[in-house]
Amino acid sequence: MRLFIALDIDDAIREKIRAFLEGVRGFAPDARWVRSESLHVTLKFVGEKPAETADAITSALAKVAASPFELSFRGYGFFPTPKSARVFWMGIQSGPELAGLAATIDSATATLGIPNEDRAFSPHLTLARRGGGSGSPRWSKADSPNKTFERLSGKLAAMSSLDFGTMTAREFFLYQSQLSREGSRYTKLEAFPLRESGSHVP
Numbered sequence: 001m002r003l004f005i006a007l008d009i010d011d012a013i014r015e016k017i018r019a020f021l022e023g024v025r026g027f028a029p030d031a032r033w034v035r036s037e038s039l040h041v042t043l044k045f046v047g048e049k050p051a052e053t054a055d056a057i058t059s060a061l062a063k064v065a066a067s068p069f070e071l072s073f074r075g076y077g078f079f080p081t082p083k084s085a086r087v088f089w090m091g092i093q094s095g096p097e098l099a100g101l102a103a104t105i106d107s108a109t110a111t112l113g114i115p116n117e118d119r120a121f122s123p124h125l126t127l128a129r130r131g132g133g134s135g136s137p138r139w140s141k142a143d144s145p146n147k148t149f150e151r152l153s154g155k156l157a158a159m160s161s162l163d164f165g166t167m168t169a170r171e172f173f174l175y176q177s178q179l180s181r182e183g184s185r186y187t188k189l190e191a192f193p194l195r196e197s198g199s200h201v202p
Helices: 011-027 051-061 096-110 150-157
Strands: 002-007 031-033 041-048 069-079 087-094 124-130 163-169 171-180 183-193
Touching: 002 051, 011 124, 011 150, 011 163, 041 096, 051 096, 051 171, 051 183, 069 096, 069 124, 087 096
Parallel strands: none
Antiparallel strands: 002 041, 002 171, 031 124, 069 087, 069 163, 087 124, 171 183
C-alpha cells in the first residue's frame, strides 16, 4: 500500500482552484496538470508499506493531539526557478500550527521505523509538472532553462494576486495512493479529528 498523510481541502476552495486551472491550463499545454479533485495538503509521505504497517500508523496517529487551525490558499511559484521550472505550485499560508502538526506526525510515524523528513516542511499545492521532470523542489544537475511554463508565468504576472480563500482544518487523513491510467487515485483510509485544547473524547 502506498500511503501518505494529508489535510483535505474545503469544497468551496477546491471549486475556485478548479475554475482557475480551467482558465490557465492552455498557457502550458505540454505540462501535466493535476486534477482538482486530487488536491490535498501533504503532511507526511510514507511510501509503500504492508497493510499491517497501515494499521500501526492508524494507531499512532490516533494519539496525535492538535487543535483546529486556519490556512489560506494564495500566491504561486515555480520549482526550482521560473526559467527552469519543473513544478507550478500554489502557496499555503498558516500559523505555526500547520508546521507543528506535520512535525508531530513525523515524530509519531518515526516510532514505527518510518524515516523522519530530511528537509523543512514547506506547504504548497502542486498544480502542474513539466512532462518527464522530477517533482522535487530541489535544484538538480538535470535542470536547464525551458519554456514549459513561460507563457503561463507571463500571464500570471499580469494578473492580480491569487487568493482562493481560507479554511479551518478540523481533521487530517491517512490516504492510500493507487496509480491508474488516469493518474493517481487517492482513498481516505482513516480520519483523525483535530480537537480544541483541553477537549476530551471518552
